[in-house]
Structures are given as C-alpha cells and as structure tokens.
Amino acid sequence: MTSRIQENEKPYFQSRFMFYYMMSDKFQDYVKINGTGATFLGISQESIGNYSICLPSLEEQLCIANYLDIESAKIDQAVTIKKKQIELLKERRQILIQNAVTRGLDPQAPMRDSGVEWVGEIPAHWGVKRAKYLFNEVDERSVDGKEELLSVSHMTGVTPRSERMSPCSWQRTIQAQKPARKMTLYSTLCGHGWGHWGCPTDWGL
Template identity: 30%
Template sequence: MLSKPVWQEEKLGKYAYIKGRIGWRGLKASEYTHDGAYLIAGNHIIAGQVNWSDCDHISMRRYLESREIALEEGDIILTKDGTIGRVAIIDKLPGLATINSTMMLIRVRSPLVPRYVYHYLTGDNFQKLVADKVSGSSIPHIFQRDMVELTIPVPSESEQHYIAEILDSIDSAIAHTSSLIAKLKHIKAGLLNDLLTRGLDKNGEFRDAIAHPEQFQDSPLGRIPKDWEITILSQEIEILHGYAFKGEYFADSPPGEVLLVPGNFHREGGLYFDKNNIKYYQGTIPNSTFLKNGDLLTVMTDLSPKTLILGRVVLLDLPFKVLHNQRIGKIVLKSPNLWNKEFLMLVMNSNRVRENIISNATGTTVRHTSPERITRNIVAKPKIQEQKKIADIIDAQNIHIRAEEDYLNKLKLQKKGLMDDLLTGRVRVDTSQKITA
C-alpha cells in the first residue's frame, strides 16, 4: 500500500491560460467559408471530442481577429453559456481552429497535465459546480473567474499521466462499445426492413424478388411475397381506451399503484420507469384496469417535440402491476391464432405505419391519435409460422444489443468509480502500473 500524502490543491488559474470571447460582432454569411478556420460550438462536442465534420468554417480575417482563442493541440475547451459544462480536449487539430462566443479555452502548463485536467473537469467535483449554476439561473453561465478560482488537486506529473492513461483506457472501451451498439442497431434496422418486405422462404432464407419474381406480387405496399395477405388493421384488431383516473389522486411517490402514462414509453421502443416519470394512483381502482404481461399497448398522446413516441407499440413484460390509464390503447386481436404478437408489434412500429399515424395526428404542441386513425393502416400478414420466425430473428438481435448496452452501463459505472477514487487520491497509482488502495 502506498503512503497517501495529501495532494496540494491549487487554483486552476495559477497554471492555466483561460480565455473566452464575448462575441463575434455579427458574423455575416459571406464570412463563413468552405475551407477556412474551424469554428467550434458546444453542439460539436461529443463524448469529450470535437466532431470536426459538423463545424462551420470562417474567413481568415475573422480568425486572425481572435488569435487569443486560437486553438492548439492539448487545449481544453468547455461550454460556458446555455448548456454549460460540456468539456472536450483537442488531441489533434485538422487545421486552424477557434471557438465561438459560448465557449471557453483552457490551456494548462506544468505541473498540470492536460489530459488529467480534462478528466477532472468531467468528474463529479466540477460537474457539481455546473449543476449548481444550472439550478441557480434561468440562463446559466460559467464565468472566466469561476475557472480561474477553481481549485484542483495536483499530484506529481507522473501520477497525473498515469491517472489519465487509466481513464483514457476505459473511455476507449466505452467509445468502442457505443460504436458497436450503433452498428448493431443499424444492422437490425436493415434486417427488419428486409424481413417485413421479403420475408423468409421455407429454408429460412430471404426471398429474392430478382432471382424469383414469381414468388412476389404487386400490392398497395409494393412488391411483397405472393403468399402474404394484405389486410387493414381494423379487420385484425381493436384498440381499447384506458380508464380516466382522477388527477386529484395522482402522486409522484408511493403508496399507490403505478399508472402507465405516455411518458413511460421510450423513444427507441419499450417502456422505462425512473423517479421522474413514475406516477402512482392513490384513489379507488376498478379491478378491470390492471394490465397483464403479454398485453399489446400503444400510446395515443405525445408531448415530445419531435413526436418520438406517438403510436409506438410495446408488449408488456414487467415485474410489477400497472394500471391502464387513458390515452394508452390496449390492442386486442380479433383472431389470436392468426397473429404472432411480437411480429404485429414489429409491423405497427415500422416506419411506414408510424409515419402514417403521425401525419394524421391532431394537435400542435401535444399530438393525438385515436384507435380509428391507427386501425385504418394497411399491413401485410404472412402465415403465422413465418411471423414467428421473423420475430425470433429480431428478438435475437435485440438480445445482442441489450447485452452490449448492459456492458456499456457497467463500463460507465466502472469509470465513475475509478474517477471518484483516482481524482481524489483515495486510490493511488505508481509508475509500476499497479493501482493500490
């Protein structure tokens, strides 16, 4: 076990050049160029790095007006206005670059190590300052004096380097896993499109409309397999409204039964519950309003600005009971032996069906649909055996994605714990590359 001498804490301004710019005095359209200096804004920061491909470019004259915030490799930048506290480090410059008026430049010198300072600014201590400023102002700002006066622990430079290497390593694992998840979701989307238009032959392979045109037919949905039926949802399902529970008995904490509300529907599918979206009901409850696992449900009201959940369908599978609240539709199959529920959920969540539901929705700020608008959609219905095979393929993809998402969450928790230990000196490192507690 290493001895734990107390690290000296110093003000960041003692060892850093810290500078922001008040404004650009109104950039004109003619001063944006295709190949001039990069102009970085807060929305260009993703996972601690600058997304250079999204940056604007400005004329050389404008760049030279602001040489005091011209970027160098190793610089740290952060958002100081609006959505404050986003931090990035400039590992490599693709060309001349500067920051806009919402950003701040931090350039550290010895004995501080840039990557150590970057990680410190993404940690809990600095982010608590950010949270305090957000809660204390309708238009939050980080001022230059805040960063100048910010105290930061200063281990030896070798220890700073090693702390940064450890955290860089886990950041790389997080970035790799995040990229893999994005690729898996892209693959799943392409696979789903093929499955819902081409289906599977008796050997479990995609049907080929070019090699075997005789296996396909023209339909209102385009070319589909010849043995698929075209049907309208109103002939296949009915959608039952939920119960109008009285708002006076709603609560944000127990006791009470959990109400299923539109806010529990996730924009990427499925349901989620956290402290901000759970509603409890403390009044009298009709027994018929309890939903059961295996129920197909759809959301008919959407408050999200981009209509991200309207018409989304989920198959209920929860370890606790929920109540069938109004504006949540329960989908009841008229011929259960002709539909696989998982397949029907895929069809109703397809882009074509949801885009049709959204385009026919009412309201502006809050969008609404209805059972009638949903069930007027035309869909293709394969034989139920093929439906199940298609659903099983997508389920396998979902299991793979969830496994990677679980791993990503573990990595993030591991990073949080490491940052708490390493950036406070609770766990010390040495040049023999061992972590000791």
C-alpha cells in the same frame, strides 16, 4: 455565471490534475449537495472555497494527469469502436425484423405480389388486410393517476417517463400529473401521432 479559476502566485496544483479531480465522484457529490438551481446545477465560489482538496506534489500531479490522459484516450477509442459495433448490430437487427415480418422465416417459400407498392412480394400463403380492420383503440382512463407514467419512442418503445427526464423535470411532471390519462396493459400495442410505437411491460399511463 461562469467563473475562471487559475493558480495563485505560488502554484499548488497542476490544471489538468485539477480538471480530473473535479470529475471525481467525491467532488461531484459535493457539488450536488451544495449546489443550487432547478434546470442547471451551480455552486457558489464560497462553497468551492470551503472545499478541502488533498494535493500530492506538483510532480506527482503531473504524472497522474499524464496517466489519465493516456488511459482516458484508450477508453474513448474503445467507446468509439463499441458505438460503431452497436450501430452495425442495430442495422442488422432492423434487417432481420424487416425480412421476418415481410418475407417470413422460410427463404424457399413461394412468393407473390402483395398488391401494395411499398410492401412488394410476400409469401404466397400470406394475406393482406388494412390496419383499420385489425385494431381497436382502447380508451380506458386512470381514476387517480397513480400508475407509472410512460413514454413512447421509436427508439426505445414504451418506457417509464422517469428514465427519460432529469430529476427536476420529473418532479414538475409528477406535480402537474392529473388523473384521466389513458391507461395501457402488458403486451398492448401503444402509439401516438408522431409515429412512435411500443409495448409496455406493465400497467401504466
């Protein structure tokens, strides 16, 4: 249930100041300790009512809120610029990978037609083989299921699944985890039917 909070007849707080206050670590820690819920953390009106808030004067609250508005806007703008820079770097990285694995490191190397439409030209001294002649699927299974549970993503490669799930969802996954999952090793190429690939950095499932 969503609750609307407003000042009493005699106002003690400025709404924007209270918004920032509720974003603070101290208040968020209180919510985590006193909140309930598995998929969505909620806190009762009684728990909110029992929380003690140290309040400056309304004038000082307004000054603090104005200051945070300005500084937050600066940070948001910097984050937007950084995100654009990151996207450009990702694009550059992808181009570097594409050129290196399909054309090699020598830009002066003689080229020839690969015979594969989507590949195009490749260095003349390179060969072309079907993937089925290069890979063998390894079906090694866990005995007790105690190894690190992994996920495969085209964005992040192979990573611990615990890093990609909420604490509640992760606990349910652990409780439902069974042995006999497929195992992988360091530097082994992993993938699944959705076209996601990666290499793990340690043992895992």
